[in-house]
Amino acid sequence: MPNFPASPELSPPRRIAVFRALQLGDMLCSVPALRALRRAWPDAHVTLIGLPWATRFVERFPSLIDELVVFPGARGFPEQEESDAGLPRFFAAMRDRRFDLAIQMHGSGGPANDIVRQFGAAAYAGFRQPHEARDDGFIAWPEDLPEPHRYLxxxxxxxxxxxxxxxxxxxxxxxxxxYAALETRHGIEPERLIVLHPGAQLPSRRWPAARFAQVADALSANGWQIAITGTSNEAAITAAVLGEMAAPALHLTGSTTLGGLAALVARARLVVCNDTGISHVAAAMRTPSTVIASGSDTRRWAPLDRARHRVLADYPPCRPCAFRDCPYGHTCALNVSVDRVVEAALDQLAHRARAHPAGENVLHARSPHRAKEPGHAT
Structure with a gap:
């Protein structure tokens, strides 16, 4: 055990490094642990060792993280270019910081532990794999726990x-x-809004765009306003959904920052998405979601509140998936039917207070208050 139990009798660590060089959903799952860390040691300077995008995460959570140091990448870490070229300079800079405690929160151990041990910290904590020697501060990887519970x-x-x-x-x-500007410009009606987010970083985690379109059409036919969201990098995916749809929809791809998207999700009646970062945003905003989980380890990544969030998945022998592109015909995705998703979504909507669908395929039920007239898609 490190020499820093959270006890008032002992001096707390003053400089803490947290290694977690991962994407949005992974980072949101670590927030409960980071919150507990800050509550235990409120005066510590906490440095996140993460990916370049995490600048936005640190800005979002200044009460939890004090600064970001960008991890330069290494072999075996696919979130960035897999090169060890930047490691010598990076390790020297970490040793110069003289961390009191370095916490490996990147994963189950192995190479991540090798990285953290080069920081030159006074004490370490993290996870170890079964073949790794027992060491103070490192606990066995809790394989059966959901992701937030592992770090707790x-x-x-x-x-x-x-x-x-x-x-x-x-x-x-x-x-x-x-969000207010977005509502005015696009005629968003939050009392009947469904956010449909068809993208995911890995193709193996994406339910087919044509099926998202069929779900959107069915929900629109039941009087719900559909907003298609995604990053600008996901424009091809969202365009495919819109191209397959017969019903009208709001086209919001690339129209929001991360914070604006979260504010939109907070006002929506439901989110329909893949098992990806926006699923965790919906959980954080307490907005119900229907999650089509293709390939992922649902035991690890599914939202904790299974009443508020419905996770729909099929479990072929190849799951959980380790591939970027599925080599087996993507049966885990194709075996989740459109009817199953629509049924789950409508059931959730039926239990929502202040949810008010309109007529069939109505994009704007209120009087228009936008700069331009409603069209098939906006």
């Missing part, structure tokens, strides 16, 4: 009281202003 278990191993597993995504005044 690590906090408890540090002597920290860590029970609160709620995800959290704070909205700023700018986020709310962005």
């Amino acid at each position: 278990a690590l906090m408890r191993a540090l002597g920290i009281d860590a029970k609160d597993d709620a995800l959290w995504f704070p909205l700023t005044p700018h986020d709310r202003c962005e």
Whole structure:
């Protein structure tokens, strides 16, 4: 065990490094642990070792993280270019910081532990795989726990009281202003809004665009307003959905920042998506979701609240999937039918307070208040 149990009798760590060089959904799953860490040691300077995009995460969570140091990448870490070229300079810079505690929150151990041990910290904590030697501060990887609970278990191993597993995504005044402008421009009606987000970073995690389109048409036919969202990099995916749809929809691809998207999700009646980052945003905003989980380990990544969030999945022998592109015909995705998704979504909507569908395929039920007239898609 590190020499820093969360006890008032001992000096707390002053400089803490947290290694987690992962994407949005992964980072949101670590928020409960980071919150417990900050509550235990409020005066510590916490440095996140992460990916370049995580600048936005640190800006979003200044109460949890003090700064970002960009991890330069390494062989075996596919989130970036897999090269060890930047490691010598990076390790020297980390040793110069003289961390009191370095926490490996990147994964199950192995190469991630090798990286963290080069930081030259006074103490370490993290996870170890079965073949790794037992070491103070490193606990066995809790294979059966959901992702947020794994890192809470690590906090408890540090002597920290860590029970609160709620995800959290704070909205700023700018986020709310962005949403207000979006509502005015596109005629968003939050009392009947469904956010449909068909993208995912890995093709193996994506349900077919044509099926998302059929779901959107069915929900629109039941009087719900459909908004298609995605990043600008997902424009081809969202365009494919819109191209397959017969019903009208709001086309919001590339129209929001991350905070603006979260504010939109917070106002929506339902999110329909793949098992990806926006699923965790919906969980953080307490907005119900229908999640089509293709390939992923649902035991690890599914939202914790199974009443608010419906996870639809098929389990062929090849699951959980380790491939970027499925080599087996993508049966885990294709075996989740459109009817199954529509049924789950409508059931969730039936239990929502203040949810008010309109007539069949109505894009704007209110009087138009936008700069241009409603069209097939906007």
